[in-house]
Structures are given as C-alpha cells and as structure tokens.
Amino acid sequence: MPVETPNMDVTTLKALAEPNRLAIIELLRESPLTVGEISHQIKLSQPHTSKHLKVLSDCGIVKVLAKANRRYYKLRPEPFQSLESWIKSFQGIMEERFDNLDRLLKELKNEGEF
Template identity: 55%
Template sequence: MDEGHTELFSALAEPSRMRIVALLREGPLSVGEIADRLELRQPQASKHLKVLQQAGVVEVQAEANRRHYRLRPEPFREMEDWLAGYRELWSDRFDRLDEYLRNMPD
C-alpha cells in the first residue's frame, strides 16, 4: 500500500471526519453548514476539512465569500480497488473452509 492510502485511512480514522464524509455524501456543504449539523465550532470543522482536503477526500469550490466542500470519488474508488484484493483472498479462504467442513467425517 502506498503513502497516499496511508494518508487517506489516517484522515478517515477520526470520528468527526467520518461524520463529515457521511454528511457530504448528501451533497456539497459550506463549513458553516457542516459545523452546525455536527455541532462543531467552525474552526474545528475547518481543521477537519483541511485534513480531508490534504488527503484528497474532499475538494473545495469557492462561491462568492463561501466555500463549499464536496467529496471526490477517486479516493473511494482506489480504496474499493485496494479492498477487492482482500475480499478475493478471504472469499477463497472461506470457500476452502466450506469445502473442508463438508468433507469432514461425521
């Protein structure tokens, strides 16, 4: 796994940031809207959003004096691809276990 994935998982490991990601699944929001919905102070929300932006999870779009944050799909696709290899590994192991259990003498 490369450094980018480590940064991504590290960014998502913090509960408030996961809550922000869950909120942004519904669509773009401003820092103030995120702070209000999660009952965070705006500086806290901004700090979390900066970490998510540095990890490539969110992108920001400036509109007048407001900044709207939205999720970027690429990191989640990369995570899905990375996890697919593990899913395949465990599926094979469970298939072998199932075959072993079926062939066990009673």
C-alpha cells in the first residue's frame, strides 16, 4: 500500500540548493533585511543579490515589505512548513531501518559474533 506523502514543491528545493540563496535565507532567519544589507553581508553585488531575491520571491520563500522608500525581504513560513512536513514523512521509514539494525546487532551480539 503506497504511503501518502506531503506535496513538496521542487522549486523550493532548487532555490535552496544554490549556495548564495541559502546564505540569504540564513541571514533572513534573524530579521528582515534590505537588498543593500544582504549584499553587503554575503559580499555580492546588489544586482546579483536582487536576482537571487527574485528567485526566492518567485517561489514564495520570501516576501517584500515596503517601508517608506525601502524594501525589506522577509522569510515566509509556509515553504519551510511544507519542507518540514515532507522531511517528517521519512521519519517512519528511518525509524524502521534503525529498529532493524538494532535487532540485527542484538542478534549478532547474542551469537557472539559482535
């Protein structure tokens, strides 16, 4: 019987796989930042940073907050909740494998082979 798994958007994984975008995500964990603040901290030009933020925005990972004449980028929780749900769907499989390994090690120990 197939196990039902949560729907995982591959574009989220692709966006997070790029090292500069992942660095941006790590920065935004703390607080919303402007393009200038982000580019300064990850040592990328503003145009390159803006391109990465566009990708993150297009796939719904970040949202833009306008305050006066500045645009702040902030993480959206939904993509990370979906990612967490998808990862948790593997938990049962991994627990079963660890239980099998534990049983095997106990059998080998009882037989004096380990």
